C-alpha cells in the first residue's frame with residue numbers, strides 16, 4: 001500500500017496546484033474513510049490541511065473518535081456543532097409543509113438525515129472558501145457504485161481520492177498509514193440515526209460489494225441488490241439532466 005499512498009499524496013498535491021488553491025479540508029466523522037483522507041491530506045499538505053468535526057445529533061463517540069484522530073495525527077482542526085442549526089431549519093421546513101397538510105411522516109427520518117449531510121457540506125464549503133482550500137470527499141468505490149451517499153451532501157465535494165479503492169482496501173490504506181486500530185475495526189455507519197450501520201441499511205455487506213466490484217462471485221440476491229442500487233442512483237453520479245439543445249449555443 002505504500003506505493004499507493006505515495007501516488008495519492010502526489011495526486012493531491014498536483015490537483016491543488018492545478019486548481020490554484022492552497023490546501024485541503026475534510027469533514028472528520030471518526031470513521032475509517034474520513035480518517036484515511038485526513039492522514040493523506042496531512043501528508044500532502046502538512047501546513048495546509050484542515051479537519052472539521054461537525055456533531056449534528058450524532059453520537060458523542062463519533063466526535064470523540066474524530067478528536068483521537070486529530071490528536072494522533074496532529075492535523076489542524078475545528079469543531080462546528082450543527083445541532084441547533086439543523087433543528088431550527090428542519091422544524092421550520094416541517095411546520096410550513098405541515099400547514100399545507102402535505103407532511104409525509106414516513107419520509108421524515110431520511111429527510112432529517114439528508115439535511116444533516118447537506119448542512120455539513122455547506123459548512124465545509126464556507127470553511128474552504130475562507131482558506132481557499134478544496135473540499136475533499138471520502139467516498140470509496142463501494143459507496144460510489146451503490147450511490148450510498150447523500151446527493152449534494154457528503155457527495156457534494158471537489159475531489160474524491162478514494163474513489164477507486166474498495167472498503168477493504170481503504171482499511172489496508174488505514175493500516176499502512178498508522179490509523180488507530182479501533183477506528184479501522186469500527187462498523188461503518190453514516191451516524192444519521194440510532195443504530196444505523198451501512199450494511200444493515202443497504203442489506204448487503206461491504207465484503208459482498210467489494211467482491212462484486214472485483215468480478216468475484218457473490219450470491220444472486222446480493223448481486224441483484226447491488227445492481228438495483230447502482231441503477232437507482234445513476235443520477236447522483238451524473239450532471240443535472242437538461243433538455244436537448246433547441247438552439248445554437250455551444251456549451252461544455
Ligand SMILES: Nc1ncnc2c1ncn2[C@@H]1O[C@H](COP(=O)(O)OP(=O)(O)OC[C@H]2O[C@@H]([n+]3cccc(C(=O)O)c3)[C@H](O)[C@@H]2O)[C@@H](O)[C@H]1O
Pocket residue numbers: 110113114117143147148149150151153154189190191192198201235
Ligand atoms: N431519477 C432521478 N433523477 C434525478 N434526480 C433524482 C432522481 N431520483 C431521485 N432524485 C433526487 O435525488 C434525491 C434522493 O437522493 P438523496 O437525497 O441522496 O437521498 P437518498 O438516496 O434517498 O438517501 C441517501 C442515502 O445515503 C445514505 N448516506 C447518506 C449520507 C452519508 C452516508 C454514509 O455512508 O456516511 C450514507 C443514507 O443513509 C441514505 O440511505 C431525491 O429527493 C430527488 O431530489
Ligand SMILES: Nc1ncnc2c1ncn2[C@@H]1O[C@H](COP(=O)(O)OP(=O)(O)OP(=O)(O)O)[C@@H](O)[C@H]1O
Pocket residue numbers: 026027028029030031032033034035052053054055056058062063120138154187188189190191198
Ligand atoms: N460528525 C461528523 N463530522 C464531520 N464530518 C462528518 C460527520 N459525519 C459524517 N461526516 C462526513 O461525511 C462523510 C461520509 O460518512 P461515512 O460514514 O461514509 O464515512 P466515514 O464515517 O469516514 O467512514 P465509515 O463509512 O466507515 O463510517 C464522512 O467521511 C465525513 O467526511
Ligand SMILES: [Mg+2]
Pocket residue numbers: 029031032188189190191
Ligand atoms: Mg461513518
